[in-house]
Amino acid sequence: SQQGEEDPQALSIQEGENATMNCSYKTSINNLQWYRQNSGRGLVHLILIRSNEREKHSGRLRVTLDTSKKSSSLLITASRAADTASYFCATDARGYGGATNKLIFGTGTLLAVQP
Amino acid sequence: EAQVTQNPRYLITVTGKKLTVTCSQNMNHEYMSWYRQDPGLGLRQIYYSMNVEVTDKGDVPEGYKVSRKEKRNFPLILESPSPNQTSLYFCASSSRTVSNQPQHFGDGTRLSIL
Numbered sequence: 001s002q003q004g005e006e007d008p009q010a011l012s013i014q015e016g017e018n019a020t021m022n023c024s025y026k027t028s029i030n031n032l033q034w035y036r037q038n039s040g041r042g043l044v045h046l047i048l049i050r051s052n053e054r055e056k057h058s059g060r061l062r063v064t065l066d067t068s069k070k071s072s073s074l075l076i077t078a079s080r081a082a083d084t085a086s087y088f089c090a091t092d093a094r095g096y097g098g099a100t101n102k103l104i105f106g107t108g109t110l111l112a113v114q115p
Numbered sequence: 116e117a118q119v120t121q122n123p124r125y126l127i128t129v130t131g132k133k134l135t136v137t138c139s140q141n142m143n144h145e146y147m148s149w150y151r152q153d154p155g156l157g158l159r160q161i162y163y164s165m166n167v168e169v170t171d172k173g174d175v176p177e178g179y180k181v182s183r184k185e186k187r188n189f190p191l192i193l194e195s196p197s198p199n200q201t202s203l204y205f206c207a208s209s210s211r212t213v214s215n216q217p218q219h220f221g222d223g224t225r226l227s228i229l
Contacts, residue, residue: 031215042119042205042220043158050215088157092214101146101165102173103213107157 006089006109014114019076021109023089024069030092032065033103034074037086046074046087081115117142121206121221128196129229136191136224138206146209147189148173148218149181151202158205163213164189196228 007022023032031050035043049056049065049072056063062075076083086108119140128134140147148163150173160173164183178200180192189208193200204224209216 033217035218040223042222043207043218044220045217048215048217090218101171101212101214102160102163103148103218104160104174105150105158107155 006087006106008109009107010110010112012112012114013079015079015081017079019079019083019111019113021074021087021111023072023074023106025072025089025091025106026070027091029067032063032072033090034061034063034072035088035090035105037088037108039085043088076111079111079113081113084111084113086110117219119206119208119219119221121204121224123224124222125225127227127229130197131195134193134196134226136193136204136206136226138189138191138221139187140189140206140208140219141187142208142210142219143186144208144210144219145186146211146213146216147183148207148213149179149189149191150205150207151175151200152205152223153202161191161204193226196226198228201226201228 005024033048034046037043047058047063049063060077065072088105088108090103090105122137145166149161150158152158159175161179162181164170170181206221207218209218
């Protein structure tokens with residue numbers, strides 16, 4: 001079963017609006033990462049947040065982590081057409097037999113930003 | 116330029132014909148991994164390697180083989196491909212443990228097994 005589940009599966013917004021995507025996971029983690037995938041391309045790392053952090057910023061990106069709820073959110077502010085992509089959360093596998101050498105990806109949120 | 120290079124990018128082949136997808140990284144990364152991406156299932160790990168001559172199964176290793184004879188290369192081998200292995204494949208690498216390091220991905224290999 002998937003460790004990470006993104007919500008919503010798809011999101012369509014207008015340029016300039018904010019986009020929020022959520023990720024829920026099942027077991028304890030050390031870190032959570034967010035990735036972007038443009039159509040037909042490989043994934044690109046966006047941001048990593050550690051389990052002892054609650055919020056992290058990178059440019060127009062804001063990530064929050066609530067370990068008590070086993071959830072994270074990715075906020076993209078002032079979205080642009082170029083932000084159109086799929087977004088994935090990935091967690092390390094702590095709790096799956098204690099291993100930390102695997103990343104488990106969610107199924108992704110498809111974001112469409114209309115110009 | 117730091118990159119992960121996969122070849123080929125696209126391949127259409129037939130059931131049972133052995134194929135190899137190559138992956139090479141120029142960042143001196145210790146950790147390398149193969150994933151497959153299928154609609155509705157996200158990315159699933161096939162195999163990973165913590166270092167040269169060290170490989171381990173991921174979540175969906177059946178029907179695949181890997182080797183890690185050199186640090187920079189991590190080929191994925193399908194000895195007898197079947198149609199259920201039709202998928203989009205990604206190679207990724209990172210320094211040391213994947214847990215707290217960003218993964219660098221190749222651009223993918225789209226395989227169609229007829």
